[in-house]
Amino acid sequence: MSSLASSLQHHFTDFKQQKESVVLGMWSFLIQEVMFFGGLFATYTVFRSQYSHAFAEASGLLNVNLGGVNTIVLICSSLTMAMAVHAASKGKNGGIAFWLVLTILFGSIFLGVKVVEYKEKWDHGLIPGIHDEGLRFDHETHQPRPTGFWLYFALYFAMTGLHAIHMIIGIPILATLAINGLRGKYGPEYYTPVEMTGLYWHFVDIVWIFLFPLLYLIGAHGAH
Amino acid sequence: MDATTHHEEHHGPTVKMYFAIFAALSVLTVATVLAAKFDFAPMLGVGLGAFVNNAVALGIACTKASLVILFFMHVKYESKLVGLAVVASVIWLAFLVLITMTDYLTRTSDWHLFVR
């Protein structure tokens, strides 16, 4: 319990003030994350409105099944994250570790699928900055790609890449929390780090919830 | 202290609820894929059809995001201030996207064509 008492920082009067301060700080940070991705969503909206056909055509080259599976995987990881926070709030340190390991697992599956998808794009020659020709001309028909096709893939890699970076940052934090959980560092009075990381992880999930329809589904009905 | 704990247990999130939210999110994911594969254009015309397709996709995404924010992220149980923070971020994002779009949707290069 002494480790618990030392987790109250000197400048707070009690745990309640500490928790409320940190929660508000975390939410302020998440607001900046919204605006950070917001710049990308604004760019997306501008070019999608200008080149809607090119975007639909390019989107048709994504693998909707993999994207859909990944969406479910990420929702699973959100659930396990929520369960980890729940376990922490009940003081179940073993539960924290269990659910966090599951979260890490789902997160890793997501990233693994992402690697497979990126590899597909590489094989099809659709990576901006590397495959200029593939983005300008269709391999088979040798017809020029419509304007905006390039920008779609630039946006696809910028958005999913930045999203993946957020997950890659999150996983080691989750691992640290799991170890700390096993060491009994948290209790029902103090589990703020688990809760804050949970907020971050759910936020990353929300970004994907928007990326999936905006990137994968806009060409779905055109292709069928 | 006892009173607060009791209060939280009474109104706080439960395991059952977490799994219910998870189920809802999964169902909505399937729904958005199916809705996207359905083309509204033949039914409603090209312009309106595309609009409906987009509106359905974004509507489902917003619903899913709201579920995550309210329940997984506990905003439903936090102070009003946190709710305000969420709303503010949405408003500011709207400032950025919508005002920028007013430019791209109304650009007109050559005014003299409009002088009568």
Place this chain on the structure above:
Amino acid sequence: MSTPHHTAAHHEEENYLTHDSSIQSWLLTKDHKRIALLYFLSVTLFFTIGGLFASLVRIELLTPAGDFMSSEMYNQAFTSHGVMMIFFFLIPAVPAVLGNFLMPLMIGAKDLALPRINLASWYIFIIGASLAVFAVLTGGLDTGWTLYPPYSSAYSQSRVTIAVAGVFIAGFASILTGVNFIATVHRMRAPGLTWFRLPLFVWAHYATSLVMVLGTPVVAITLFLLGLERTLGFGFFDPAKGGDPVLFQHLFWFYSHPAVYIMILPAMGVISEIISTFSRQKLFGYSFVAMSSLAIAILGFLVWGHHMFTTSQSAYTGILFSALTFLVAIPSAIKAFNWTATLYKGSVSWETPMLFAFGFMGLFLIGGLTGLFLATMGMDIHLQDTYFVVAHFHYVMVGGGVMGYMGGIHFWWPKITGKMYSNFWSKLSALLIFAGFNFTFFPQFVLGFMGMPRRYHSYPEEWQILNVMSTAGASILAIGYVLPAIYLTYSLFRGQKAPANPWGATGLEWQTSSPPPPHNFHETPTVTTEAYDYQSLPLSATPEKGASHV
């Protein structure tokens, strides 16, 4: 208690400066006061670097021909001046130095809500700044601080990517400061300190934090996209790939216009404190001034397109931006009038900080009012990208922002260091800065209306006289800025000990000793009155005139 008694009583007591003097106690400190000093030293360094580049620019412009240095060097000089001054001096100056030091003190807290985040913010700032300085010193940066593509993405031969990475990283330092202030103001206020009892400095910093948190990430992502464009040719701003260079300007100014308010709002907070203290009047229209800070912070986000009236931006959008820009004039006017009215029937003392506040009033008014020229669409076409714009933003950001910063440093110097500085030299410095500033930048308004474009290495001969005036003024300004470095440093060693409350001010920060103890207050204060309650200020709390000065 009288002043000598006060200092004697606390003579033995350790303060935040003396309680531990090891190097790691400074570099790993979580004390907001020490972090403020770390920021103070850093921004002073970057101000000096930026100032040196400014003098290169002014020397080059003494003659119409570009004969002092090559045009490439000149372009690097004004770019480095802008990048250093804006991202590494003006944006952190008041919030990260004075705000960091004073926010917990003013609200009766022991520290900011997130002290580790606060220290992290300084390190992030230093990493970003080091990258930018590295870029500036090796190969330079020649894009202008606005970094417009396609020049910055495809044509510039200079170290754009590294400099952009530096600014990107430093942006997160600013975000973390904002996050910290928001959590602190909401959660750390002393008992009884309700929102409408807060000093206006706190209100101003709260509004600034909103801008930092909501705006900075947008420029971060914009610079990230610019980096992708430059290194991998992603094409967002490249018309050959369907992109639009004007989109960069939208995203850039979405932050960089509100960034002006990051520079000016905290300075306005400083001015509110100074004017109230040295008039012994509660600030006139307190709640109007507090709300006007929030109004400026919010409206400031809706006006960015006024930087783009001459681009291909839609005229309709231009109208919207013009209208919203004019609305910002209202809260600014409310502030200026209320500050002036505070002096009415007050007890006005013209100490050094008050002189800086006076300078702020004069310069900020001109800066703000010339903003009306640029908000007026038909007028802006002629003035856009000329020296009129240069003069306007220097009046706002230097005349307003830096004057406020200097005023704040002089106002709280006794609190920060526990030492009083020379009355004579500080007043001389205030006057030199005011005179030198006007001498430097007023001719630039005329040059701008004459049509002289900004960022010009050479210019037609008929404009030489005005440019010579400007450079002459700049040398006076430089003396004005060098003087404080001398007499403030001198005061550290030879200055008289400062009492807890040398100016007879009312804020909580004046109720603790100078310098404050490591945890600010021995007992958490309880607040029972509104801000600026001079009636209940004990007479003995104010020293007799002259007693506290060298």
Place this chain on the structure above:
Amino acid sequence: MGSSFPPLLPPQASTVAVEVDALYALLVSITAFFTLLVVGLFLYFGLKYARKSESERPIQVHPPAWLEIAWSVVPLLICLVLFVWGVQLYFKIYTPPKDAITIHVVGKRWMWKVQHMSGAREINELHVPVGVPVRLLITSEDVIHAVSIPAFRIKRDAIPGTMTTTWFNATKVGEYHLFCAEYCGANHSKMGGTVYVMEKDAYQRWLAGPNAGQPPAVQGARLFEEMNCISCHRNGSNQRGPVLEGLYGKTVALKGGGTTTADDAYIRESITNPTAKIVDGFEPLMPVYLSQLSEEQVNALLAYVRDTLGKAERPKDAPAAGTTPLGSPTTSASPKASESKGR
């Protein structure tokens, strides 16, 4: 050029310059008035109520509500006037009259390349007639530049990939500065020269002088043949692109809904970036010529489509696709098929 010493106003040499200067005078007066008012009051109060003793505790003044309202509303009203005047002037400066002559200006580091419709060309100089409205169509080959002529009080960015417009009606014969106002690199301050405002007959003589050349519309016609544009854009059995005769200024229905006006910027975009906007009823078949054409050649094609084809009669049997009003039914069959049937 301005020789008064020290100069305070650039020469007033266009019709809008007078109006801009009037607005400027109003703005300067407002600035001077409020600066003097506030600074004067600050000093007056500061001296009148200067502290007399350290123990002085002035009576707290409570502001009347009407005062706060007054100093919010008065600036608002002033701003309203400035806003309306500014918008009105903005449209005036950026709306060329219909009878304006057209001059193409292309920015390239670090020069302004000017094409007159008679065929005369010049670099870093601009010769224009006095008393004639002149429309500048501005674009850039590399980075963003800005055409700035202070004596006319006009400025407009030259943006790669886009065409922008401004215009002026010069009122005084003389020589004036031409600048690049948007930072563009090493020789930014050297990018510019002189605007020569000439009497009309002198201008005509200058056009016919050593700078004369083939008119852009004629060059454009040749390019139109050489690049085989004609094979797709001619009304007939091989037609795969929209008919261009009489197109200029018309409303064009686009594939996927929406319309656009066939103005200079649209035609320019259709040449350089043909798949950006596809005319309803056509397929995106046109190759990208961007890398093969200089901006001046694009301008020549544009001049041909605008001035020669644009004024020509639209062929009676040309397909309706492309320029139909919104909402009218369009056939899904390719125009080529329907056309060959019609013949």
